[in-house]
Amino acid sequence: MTFRLYDTATREVRDFVPLEEGKAGLYVCGLTVQSEPHVGHVRSGVNFDVLQRWLRHLGYQVTFIRNVTDIDDKILAKSADQGLEWYELAYRMTRELERAYDALNVAPPTYEPAATGHIPEMVVLIQELIERGHAYVAADGSGDVYFDVRSWPQYGELTRQKVDDMEAAGDADPQETARRKRDPRDFALWKGKKETEPATAAWPSPWGSGRPGWHIECSAMAGKYLGPAFDIHGGGVDLRFPHHENEQAQSRAAGRPFASYWMHNAWITTAGEKMSKSLGNSLTIPAVLQRYRGIELRFYVVSAHYRSHVEFSFEALDEAAAGFRRIENFLDRAGVTEPGELPQAFVDAMNDDLGTPAAMAVLFDVVRDGNRAEDPAPQAAQVLAMLDVLGLNPADSAWGADGDDQRLTDAVDALVTGLLEQRAQARADKDFATADAIRDRIKAAGIEVEDTPDGPKWSLA
């Protein structure tokens, strides 16, 4: 069975056939770094990390580009509110995002280009579009350049919308509407500098000083690193329109075939609503990581299919964490460290449009088999292999404890071991009241003790 994936453009699951055998070029729209990343933001990162890992497992040489949008209206507005330079805010949030990705074991892409580092490439692309008659400089002297939607008959093909059916609402900013577009649906390729904007947020161009529109950034960066045609373009569902529609239109209008497959991950919502700042900070990654380990959060995200809408709740996260501990318990007992072969059922599940839920079912089935077996080693090796490819191997150094953690663990271990020796003596004396009292005392400190054939073991509750 070959790898199959759902293509948003054709709306069907189809075989993945790369442009060049053995290679896969992947572009994913990263975040606009304007605020702390929350659980929803990170889903895209995790989902496409799983894709990247799976493609690598299948033997593809993967070039994975995930950009950072580090200049836009919101960054300018928020940085002004906070009394920061726009680039200061963007850089801070970029680092926050990196921390979040690290905490969730999201492997870095091949390269992470920043929009502001690719202005010349964007200018070239805009120029091509003007020369081909698909873009025009606004007549009002604003320095804006717009894509001419009516000049591109295929406009709307990605999301199957007809231009005439689209809401004719113009830009939210009435000033901008006043700058006159040929059609209200025309979108900005280049935004002329406004008086109120800082000089650092403007770059020279043939049309005057200004900054790029959002959509052109991705087209230019994808083109630079992956070439005029590449295999997979990904992002969140919300980006299908207008962002991806516009990317495709402007790239193809400039004679670039662009992406062969479009992949979109669904949302994580809370209380039926999109996550946003208005819901407060409880769902930012740093906040969630105070209550859950990164590996547990990743497990929760990976358990759902990437195209399924997830209703986030801490209850569901608790359940996922409990389930994951079941896997960890098994691995602890088995004591195997070398990954083995992937079960065929797991491979089939993953090949079917990254069927992680079915893959998880296989994982748990193998855990049960292993728990039943006299020698759990073969199953444990399989489990390790499956976790590995999902980025969920607890032994992965990415989750690693830092030096202080290890020293703390050693210190606690010494103390608990002393207590457990006293308890063992009490048990040997059949003094169970004392034995239980000791265990209760340890438990009150947040440490669970279990008696195993190999003697007592402790772990954080």
Place this chain on the structure above:
RNA sequence: GGUGGGUUGGCCGAGAGGCGAGGCAACGGACUGCAAAUCCGUGUACACGGGUUCAAAUCCCGUACCCACCUCCA
């Protein structure tokens, strides 16, 4: 108005014509000094109304409700 997606047992979440994915929780049993972990067992779920079929949660028609996108958004 246009374009998509959804409604599955106490909860989370797969599947997409025939065999009850899987997890969490619960209950019973085994094991244990007691626990924990683990194993075994217990659930007759697919929004509603029609239809097609030997057979429908899965296909068709209709209805209801929910959500997303069409404006920055993962």
